[in-house]
Amino acid sequence: MSQHSLLPSTITYQLTRRKNHPRLVADVLLLMFSYVLAAGLTQRALQEVDVLIISGMGMGWYFSSRLSDLYNEFRTVTFIDELLALLPNLLIQFLVLVVSLFFLKDYDYTRSFTLAYVAVLAATVTLKMYGTRKLMMFWNAKGVNQRNLVIVGEMNQVDGFRSLVQRNPQFGYTILGTWGYKESGRKTPPLHETIDFLNETSMGKVIDELVIAPSQFEESYVKSIISWADRKGILVRFTPGFFQFSASRYSLELFGNYPLITVRSTPLEMDSWWMLKRAFDLIFSALFLVLVASWLFPLIALAIALDSKGPVFFIQDRWGQRGRNIAVWKFRTMYYKASTVREDGGFNQTTQDDPRITKVGRFLRKTNLDELPQFINVLLGSMSVVGPRPHAVKHSLETLPQIENYMIRHRLKPGITGWAQVNGFRGETQEIGLMRKRVDYDIWYIENWSLLLDFQIVLRTAYNMVKGDPQAF
CATH class of the missing domain: 3.40.50 (Rossmann fold)
Known part of the structure; x- marks a missing residue:
């Protein structure tokens, strides 16, 4: 399978990228409408100072829309891409409103009003974008505006x-x-x-x-x-x-x-998308560590300690972004001091029914629970929730000469889960062909990243954890 056959081609010929000022004016008007409607829904009385707040938010929308290319010509752009370009603008609106109300010491209905405003603005702008797109594409298909x-x-x-x-x-x-x-x-x-x-x-x-x-x-x-x-x-x-x-x-x-x-x-070369992915990583990992890891990690640690002697965690040097070494955290699944080096000096990959794996370790690997400590790596910034899986340094050094474009997968931070893993390319890769396919999937992910794709991968990973992955051993 070649890289280009992983999914339908995503090459987009953007023949036009002209700015569309009427769309900007329409969205600013919707911004004002959303502000007033949100005030009415939350029974917040409007005052003269709200004119200044709306003006500031309109300026914020103008500059954020320029940075996110929200108003570029959209006739050859998918609707999902339009929605993804909208997200940073909504985040800026939320932050501008919160900061404005804080400095004005306007604490009445702040939380409900802010959430109502962002929700109404998101709904109205999304409906406007969808309606405009359908209308323009209908006209284009009928020969108008050709x-x-x-x-x-x-x-x-x-x-x-x-x-x-x-x-x-x-x-x-x-x-x-x-x-x-x-x-x-x-x-x-x-x-x-x-x-x-x-x-x-x-x-x-x-x-x-x-x-x-x-x-x-x-x-x-x-x-x-x-x-x-x-x-x-x-x-x-x-x-x-x-x-x-x-x-x-x-x-x-x-x-x-x-x-x-x-x-x-890759879309992540744009600061707005990179910041959005990092915000997702921080929020997701912080919530997981507080809500899940706080009670799950002690249980897993106790099971590991009762099963075999040795430390609870296994920390291994792996290649991170740009090939830099990072210390990756895992729950220990092998017997203490089990060798990762073969007799010929090569890297000893984990195989099915590997005698080095403990009883508890086999369960942890089957359910992917051994990878959960890597949320610590995500919180510290060396990994992402979704991205190409990091390989051990010795494994990477052995693979690098055999796959020409291997280093491309290291343009992004490695992830706890990835596009290759949810498509079945995980576990042992003794055959170089399997490793090439894994690299192909990683490169496709890098070139076609979207926040929606990250959510899809997270959901598919959770499903595989419950169902069980035959390649997890």
């Missing part, structure tokens, strides 16, 4: 791009024409033939956007077509050999005046 598109470049690239647009009429693009060349044996693309096609296509027709899709970046070819389009006032976009790389996501950003393409981009 943009005329022409695609030129290497034939396979052109066919793939054309197929994508044709399968998604809601994107709002009409293809005026396509022209592709076969790359076999060519040193340079056929520029004159491309220009002749463009001249013919543009006669009597308005081209809004031109997509150049060569398989490799040919500077002279792209530069000449851009010059032709500039003379016509046509917007140009191009895919400079993206698909020659084995990655499923890319992002484009400005570094000063230089546009840079990031290969294997």
Whole structure:
């Protein structure tokens, strides 16, 4: 199974990223409406100072929406992505309101009013987003608000791009024409033939956007077509050999005046999403340690102590983010001082019916309870609740030369559970093919992270703990 077959391709061609100011104005009006409605629901009397609070919250919404790209063109973006972009803005609203009421010493109905405001705002903005999306996509599919598109470049690239647009009429693009060349044996693309096609296509027709899709970046070819389009006032976009790389996501950003393409981009490179994931980790781990670990850990510790001699916890050095060593906490499941080194000096992985595992340890491994102390790692910041599972240092050193893209999985903090684990790739990996598949799943998770995906993985992990995992031993 290749990396790209794990799930349907998530490559998104965002042909437009224009700001949509009417949507911002509409949301600010909804913000004001939500504030007044929340005050009415909680019987909180409005005062003159509330005008200042609403103004401050409107400014907070403006800046947070810019940081989260909430109002970028959404015709090629999924609704889930829109909702995820909304979450940081709601969090900022909550914080701004709490701080404002604190400094104004307005303690009347503070808790109920704040919760009511955020709930009403979330509901109204979500309904507005959904309705706007459905309306715009209905118009686009009916031919309203269409943009005329022409695609030129290497034939396979052109066919793939054309197929994508044709399968998604809601994107709002009409293809005026396509022209592709076969790359076999060519040193340079056929520029004159491309220009002749463009001249013919543009006669009597308005081209809004031109997509150049060569398989490799040919500077002279792209530069000449851009010059032709500039003379016509046509917007140009191009895919400079993206698909020659084995990655499923890319992002484009400005570094000063230089546009840079990031290969294997991840949403967590944005501070807003990283902070949201970290907040989830802190809240989840703190609640678990207080509500569950406070009574469960002593019971497990007692069972381990009665079963065999030795310490309750097992602390092992593993590779964390960027390959740095971290000390990972686990409940001890093997007999004290059991060796992790084979006779040939290699890393001795745990196997089914491993004689090193104690009776209690076998139960802990089967139910994944041995991993629970890693919530301490999460709270301290060396791990995340969800992420690629960390491997022992010696295991990682042995695997690194055998899998070319192994280190990509270390771009994020390791997790207590992960996408590979809930898809059955856990436990012993003596076969290098199984390890490659595990790495493929880890890379897919890194490139396609979302908070919703983290929740899904947590729920599937909990289900597997109850059901029992045949690979857990």
